[in-house]
Amino acid sequence: MNSAYKKEIRYTLIFSALLLICGHLGLLFVAFPSLQGHMIFGFPSQYIIPVVMGWLVLMVVVGVQAKLTNALDDEIEALNESTETTQ
Amino acid sequence: MEAQKWALESPTLGIIFVGGSFIIFYLIGWYSQKAAKSSTDYWTAGRSIGAVTNGLGMASSYMSLATFMGVTALILKLKVPFVYMWIQFALSIPLITLWYGTPLRRMGAFTPAQFVRERYGLRTSYIVVIFMILIMVMYALGQMIGVAKVFEMLFGINYTVALVCGGALIVGYVTIGGMYGTSYNAAFQMILMGIAFIIPLGAIMKAMGGTGWYFPPLLYSDMVPAMLEAVPDFFDMKYGFKWYFSLIPCFTLGAMGLPHLGMRIYTASNLKSARGAMVWFTFFCGIVFCSTYTMGFSGVYFQATSGSGIAPTDFDKITLILNSVYNPAWVLAFVIAGAIAAGLSTISANLMAIGALIAQDIIATIKPDLSDKTMKIIGYGAIGGGGLASILIALNPPTFLVVSILWAFGLAGVTVAPLVILGVWWKQANRYGATVAVLGAGLTYVAVSPYLFPNIVIAGGLPAKVGMSGSLLCVPLCFFLHTTVSMITDRVPALMAKIPHQQDKMLVDRIHGWSEYSEERYNSTGAGLIVAGVSLFICIWALLPGGW
Numbered sequence: 001m002n003s004a005y006k007k008e009i010r011y012t013l014i015f016s017a018l019l020l021i022c023g024h025l026g027l028l029f030v031a032f033p034s035l036q037g038h039m040i041f042g043f044p045s046q047y048i049i050p051v052v053m054g055w056l057v058l059m060v061v062v063g064v065q066a067k068l069t070n071a072l073d074d075e076i077e078a079l080n081e082s083t084e085t086t087q
Numbered sequence: 088m089e090a091q092k093w094a095l096e097s098p099t100l101g102i103i104f105v106g107g108s109f110i111i112f113y114l115i116g117w118y119s120q121k122a123a124k125s126s127t128d129y130w131t132a133g134r135s136i137g138a139v140t141n142g143l144g145m146a147s148s149y150m151s152l153a154t155f156m157g158v159t160a161l162i163l164k165l166k167v168p169f170v171y172m173w174i175q176f177a178l179s180i181p182l183i184t185l186w187y188g189t190p191l192r193r194m195g196a197f198t199p200a201q202f203v204r205e206r207y208g209l210r211t212s213y214i215v216v217i218f219m220i221l222i223m224v225m226y227a228l229g230q231m232i233g234v235a236k237v238f239e240m241l242f243g244i245n246y247t248v249a250l251v252c253g254g255a256l257i258v259g260y261v262t263i264g265g266m267y268g269t270s271y272n273a274a275f276q277m278i279l280m281g282i283a284f285i286i287p288l289g290a291i292m293k294a295m296g297g298t299g300w301y302f303p304p305l306l307y308s309d310m311v312p313a314m315l316e317a318v319p320d321f322f323d324m325k326y327g328f329k330w331y332f333s334l335i336p337c338f339t340l341g342a343m344g345l346p347h348l349g350m351r352i353y354t355a356s357n358l359k360s361a362r363g364a365m366v367w368f369t370f371f372c373g374i375v376f377c378s379t380y381t382m383g384f385s386g387v388y389f390q391a392t393s394g395s396g397i398a399p400t401d402f403d404k405i406t407l408i409l410n411s412v413y414n415p416a417w418v419l420a421f422v423i424a425g426a427i428a429a430g431l432s433t434i435s436a437n438l439m440a441i442g443a444l445i446a447q448d449i450i451a452t453i454k455p456d457l458s459d460k461t462m463k464i465i466g467y468g469a470i471g472g473g474g475l476a477s478i479l480i481a482l483n484p485p486t487f488l489v490v491s492i493l494w495a496f497g498l499a500g501v502t503v504a505p506l507v508i509l510g511v512w513w514k515q516a517n518r519y520g521a522t523v524a525v526l527g528a529g530l531t532y533v534a535v536s537p538y539l540f541p542n543i544v545i546a547g548g549l550p551a552k553v554g555m556s557g558s559l560l561c562v563p564l565c566f567f568l569h570t571t572v573s574m575i576t577d578r579v580p581a582l583m584a585k586i587p588h589q590q591d592k593m594l595v596d597r598i599h600g601w602s603e604y605s606e607e608r609y610n611s612t613g614a615g616l617i618v619a620g621v622s623l624f625i626c627i628w629a630l631l632p633g634g635w
Contacts, residue, residue, distance in 0.1 A: 005608055008599070012512075015185055023175035023339065027331045030324050042308025044322040047167060051305075051380065054174035055373030062181045062369045066362035069185070073358060073600065080602040 004075045011072060015065045022058040025050040100420035101241045108279065108424045109256065112431060115275060116260050138360045140274045142367025144432075145180050147277035149348065149372060151433035152233030153492055154379050155284065155426040160402035162383025163390060165549070166321050168330070170380050175334055177376060179342035180352075180368045184361060186343065187511045188352035190598035192361060198443050199349050199507050202598075206510040206591055207521040214525050216444050218502040220473070222345065223444070225495035227437040227477035231257075232491075234430045235481065236403055241423055250481055258474030261435040262467050273436070276428035277371060283425020285378045287410050287418050291385055294413040304377035307384060314384065317391040321384075329559065329634035330550060336625075337558035341496030344503030348436075382406055434474075441473030442466045490552055494536065497554025497561075502529040505565040509618075511599075513570075514592040514610040519582065520573030528565035532557045546635045560629040563622035570619040574612065 029035050029046040038045040151157075161169045180188075187199070196202050200219055204212035231254050238249035285303055292300040292307060299306025314321055324331075342348060355361035386405040389412070390397055397408060406426070410419045446466040451457070457465075502525050509516040535557045537544050546556035576582045596604050628634075 005605075012185055016182065019178050019181055019185070020335070020339070023178040024331070024335060026171035026174070026324070026334075027328070030326075030328055030331050033324075036324065042311055044311075046324060047170070047322050050171060050174055051377060054177055055304075055369070055377055058177055058181075059366065059369045059373065063366050065181060065185065066366055069189070070359050070362055073189075076600045080600070083603050 004079055007072055011068055018061045022053045022061055025053050098241055100417050101423045104420040104424040105427055112260055138363030139367055141355050141364035143274035143277040143371060145364060145368040146371035147273035147432040150280060150375055150429050152230050152430035155406050155429050156233050156403040158379050159383045159386050159405045163386050163402050163405055168325050172334055173376060175339050176342060177369055177372045178339055179348055180365050183343050183349055184352060184365045187507050189358050190511050192352055192358055193600060194598045199503055200444055203506055206594060207518045211518055211521045216449055218529055219444050220441055222495045222499045223437045223441045224476050225491045227434050228480050229492035230430045230434040231477045231481040237423055237426050240404060240407060250478060254478040257431055257434050258471055261438045262470045273432040276432040280425040280429045281375055283422050287414050287422050288378055288382055291409050291413045303381045304374055307381055314388050318387055321387060327634045333555040333559040336500055336562035337497045337555045340504045340562055341500030344499030385409060438470045438473050442470040445469035493553035497558040498532060500558050501532045501561040501565055505569055509569055512609055514595050515573050515577055515615055516569060517573045517576060517588055518586050519576040520569040523572045524565045524569035527568050528561045532561040550635055560626055563625040567619050567622035570615045574615055
């Protein structure tokens with residue numbers, strides 16, 4: 001199996017995990033209640049961290065995801081072309 | 088505290104703003120419709136929409152009237168836990184793009200149902216299409232209720248008249264515009280609703296004494312001490328681990344199964360543009376979502392401190408009420424136009440999906456030789472019929488408009504997302520597994536909802552009403568049934584001889600962009616066993632009492 005395929009699987013799993021972390025950080029605070037109640041930027045931690053992660057951090061993750069998966073598409077296309085040329 | 092009945096004092100300005108915005112929507116729809124040269128153009132906007140327009144369109148069809156009304160109402164009722172419920176909705180488009188948006192775009196599909204048809208055959212696709220139509224009607228229902236409530240407040244007419252008039256206007260405009268009109272209108276509506284929501288919110292915050300009024304989405308921490316004094320439990324997480332975990336199967340996976348969101352990816356001019364649109368989507372979505380939390384925060388604060396009680400039936404109107412209290416009448420009129428735009432953009436996406444499902448996924452497969460003109464007429468009829476169905480159901484609405492929308496998310500998570508995800512990523516997923524899974528899990532989800540058999544719900548109260556508890560059981564059930572039945576039948580040659588499984592497997596490689604087939608790719612039995620094992624564990628956990 002070629003590296004582009006492995007990369008595709010790896011990207012999908014890693015970015016899925018990162019996206020889920022960005023959107024579901026509330027789970028962390030309910031699993032570990034001691035993390036709650038600290039004030040950050042004037043808000044309780046269990047509120048502001050999930051809100052910021054669900055917007056600004058998510059944007060960064062999605063930007064990287066777009067860049068890497070676009071590059072992967074190019075890689076698969078190049079592989080296909082080289083296979084067709086060989087044949 | 089006596090609840091006050093809220094209505095608009097002078098409707099003239101509101102009528103002018105809403106009327107003006109409708110004229111613009113119709114013009115954009117009519118102009119765009121002229122660009123649709125074929126029925127394919129009508130459903131996919133000629134696959135020519137650019138990244139920013141598409142990003143605005145994606146955010147717009149997601150924003151909906153729920154953002155203006157339903158969300159703030161439920162923040163008023165549930166407080167901060169509802170914010171956690173909403174945050175994860177921004178994951179939808181990135182996850183759809185990552186898991187199946189680009190493969191389906193590569194395949195040239197109109198809807199996820201078209202993929203189901205190619206991958207699992209006609210019989211399974213009909214079952215999925217019926218569930219999808221139910222999902223879209225329930226989704227549009229929530230929007231119709233919202234539009235009726237806005238018209239009710241705007242014109243001072245009763246709910247039923249408001250529903251019929253508002254619904255007819257919207258269905259007319261969607262039918263005229265097709266996907267071209269829907270996409271360009273959605274972009275315009277997103278800008279309109281963003282401005283109509285955020286700027287007046289800044290004025291409300293300033294009037295309430297907030298110093299961060301110039302950036303409402305995040306700068307309201309100076310109001311937190313006063314909030315904690317007035318409503319000490321506002322930031323409490325209140326619910327158990329199961330409640331928060333069930334957000335993943337119900338709403339994150341649910342959103343991945345919504346046909347109208349996937350359709351936005353298929354309208355992109357190319358795959359890179361679709362991914363660019365995804366980044367714009369998270370930006371626009373984030374800024375409006377965060378402002379919604381601020382509006383909810385302000386609403387709870389207003390409710391606790393002003394002495395003007397808000398009746399539970401008026402909770403959905405909190406955005407309009409705050410504007411009517413703190414802003415001049417013309418601002419409220421502008422906000423109402425924004426709210427209508429929010430409802431319109433989502434209903435149009437819902438109705439377009441219903442139309443595409445009926446015209447392309449049912450009629451076109453039964454009668455593939457129909458002319459393009461006939462297909463367009465059938466499309467118009469399907470859109471009109473879907474709109475009419477949601478108006479009729481909305482005559483007797485649930486208390487909160489967002490409840491029916493959220494239940495629809497759960498159904499999409501149960502019946503669509505697992506089939507598409509496994510179909511795209513796992514070659515061993517076959518037609519037998521898909522049929523058993525969608526029927527078994529879909530019907531179980533309907534059965535354990537409190538609407539059919541109130542005595543056999545998984546958990547009571549809101550988690551059951553919005554489908555959270557049902558999804559926690561039925562989404563993994565669908566994955567479990569699909570993987571196990573596929574793995575078992577895969578080993579029965581007599582059954583496999585009856586289906587074109589090799590063709591189905593080749594489709595998987597093709598939609599991932601591989602020109603040469605390899606048996607090894609996307610074909611791991613170990614992965615199937617892991618998915619089945621984890622799914623079974625979650626099913627058992629969902630059935631155990633407590634934890635909510």
